[in-house]
Amino acid sequence: MTARTDAVAANPVEAFLRSDRMPHIWCPGCGIGTTVNCFARALLQAKLNLDRVVVVSGIGCTGRVAGYLELDSFHTTHGRAIPFATGLKLANPELTVVVYSGDGDLVGIGGNHFIHAARRNVDLKVICVNNFTYGMTGGQVAPTTPLGALSTTTPYGCFEQPFNLPQLAESSGAVYVARWTSYHVRQLTHAFGEALRKKGFSFIEILSPCPTLYERRNRLGDGLEMMKYFKEQSLVRHGAPTKELGLTFQGPIAVGKFVDRERPTFLETLNQQLARTLEAQYAGCAGEHVRD
Amino acid sequence: MKADPAGVLTGTHFLDGDQACCEGALAAGCRFAAGYPITPSTEIVERFAQRAPQVGGMFIQMEDELAASIAIQGAVWAGAKAFTVTSGPGFSLMMEHIGFAAMTETPCVVVDVQRGGPSTGLPTLPGQGDIMQARWGSHGDYEIIALVPSSPQECFELTLDAFNLAERYRVPALVLMDECVGHMTEKVVIPPAQEIEIVPRRYTARPPADYQPFEPGPDGVPEMVRAGDGYRIHVTGMTHDQRGYPEVSAEAQQRLVERLVAKIRGHAERIARVEETWTQDADIIVVAYGITARVALRGVEMARERGVAAGLLRPVVVWPFPEKRVRELAARARAFVVVEMNYGQVALEVERVVAGRAPTVLVPHAGGTVHPPEEILAAILAQAPAREVAR
Amino acid sequence: MDAEPTAPPGAGQPVEKTRRVRGVVYINGLRCKGCGFCIAFCPPKVLEFSSEFNPLGYHPPHLVRPEGCTGCDLCGLYCPDFAIYAVMIKNEPEDTRPPAPPAEGAPP
The missing domain is CATH 3.40.50.920 (Rossmann fold)
Incomplete structure (x- = not known):
């Protein structure tokens, strides 16, 4: 009995966390931790060599994810997680490179890198926790803030059209596109697993509560209230055309896997092109010899 | 350690400074370059794009200079020697990542072929207006190394030296060319590989259990590891402790910035050259x-x-x-x-x-x-x- | 050592013999920030907020109906603070839940 108790005494996600950094900085009711929890479980199930899994974050609340995971992890500059990850992946194609960041980081300041990495189909797993606002800086309007929502920089309501992220990802070239919320823990864990196995630019948008800066300002209650909204208003629409996935303030949410297709990755096309053109002069698969 | 002969174009050549700079990088063992086109520096990566696949390297043209200057750092942490090249406006965009490289002690090389500024200025004509920007352009306190070639021969030699200095001190090393030197064609002599000294990356020999990624060695420079080597490191642009964990405090800031500055200032006379x-x-x-x-x-x-x-x-x-x-x-x-x-x-x-x-x-x-x-x-x-x- | 999961409050209470205990919940009261996700989304509704405060000043959950826990671990998946998880007990005779590890940081 004692042995069995010891075996179960550790939280299964603990092995993926830098426990010496807990408790983390995220607010009570913030959903980022839930997504990390699901991610850790997906890693557990994926049975990857964790020494070869790297997490790259940008700046912001979700940007702190890298620092809490017991993996090789890089907390880069604002918006630039994707190009950093691109360099990592190209110089060592054996790495599984996960970009884990927020909406403002990935599609606000980093939007240019997002579309180009998707276009090139760099083999990255891009996870975007979308809490509709810039949380770390105090709740400013984001490229994802729904029309009409209040933020500190749209005190009379947001008057900018938000991005439809699955549509942006698909039209830019992503091979895997899904959207879930931090309520959909089982589906999200499954989606992480699919993205980890998928070769090419994979994108998962996760809607997540920001109780402190988005919900409170918009009088939407706490994190739990937002989770209940996700539960009640989400409709699973696997394979739905991504142009139909735009979000409105507290409106219905389409969730599911929308895109799962095959396209050659950046390194595959690069190697194919160089091998064809240079023939014997090509010194080998790019990425394999780049390291010293 | 001696240069890998694969990248060394030994012989006497008639090259312009941009081409010679590219050969310096290849001779130094650089096998990854990221860049964004900008006059008058583009010829460096054009040559790299042509040469690298034949020596086991690669070039990627990124979507802007911000991307190029951080992609090389990703490649460095994966184990590559890497550089980017640019000119005035692009150099301005790269400033944040020079600071990131200084803070995370990422050895990399940035070449700036200076043109007349400010702003778009004189894209095809020379300037030397980026000297102070190279030194102070990113926010906060840090030190970099910058070399200033005055001939194509030196474009070769100093680019090579820049890689060696970047590895030796784990800093961004800058090569500040100018449009004249970049576009001037002269005799460039490239020695045999066995005569070219290369500073290898300072990888740790310690096992993960006794290794801290930002624990300084006796010269103030920490030993490095690569992503994927099993050390499970954390690297952040935030003020951090020796483990690499963010630490937001005056004490941590003092310790870190003092060391980042001292590791160069303490060796300034060894690095300086006239x-x-x-x-x-x-x-x-x-x-x-x-x-x-x-x-x-x-x-x-x-x-x-x-x-x-x-x-x-x-x-x-x-x-x-x-x-x-x-x-x-x-x-x-x-x-x-x-x-x-x-x-x-x-x-x-x-x-x-x-x-x-x-x-x-x-x-x-x-x-x-x-x-x-x-x-x-x-x-x-x-x-x-x-x-x-x-x- | 806040990494060590702690005993669910209510551990060791007599278990109704007629109900097969299928799961056990571990709660790390030191990490909990009281968001209530685990309580709200527990399918058999076996958790409630404790009236006690943890050192962070929040009310962690406690197990009020141990016999109802199925060990589905949804609480563990939802927890944003890595402070709770549940384990399914397989092929166990009745009332032999594993002895819980020593309590630490859990509300008394």
């Missing part, structure tokens, strides 16, 4: 670098022809600044004449180091073309003793 011509007996020390040093040398020659004891001090490494040598010369020089294609950047350093022991005169130029040697001569003569000039 070339001197006729300075031994010189009354007037002309300070010039890059293409301007070649024009200034003509000015010095003309002064010598008129009997004025002028000499040329050319910083080859401009950052850290060769303070010791300038201070020595200040003890006996009558005046310093700083010739540069800007409105006073290195002149400020000379003035600071000379500290009033002799007048420091600036011969400025806004860029677009080099100084007329006569202008340099006039500035020298203005500082010379009356009897010498009269003769």
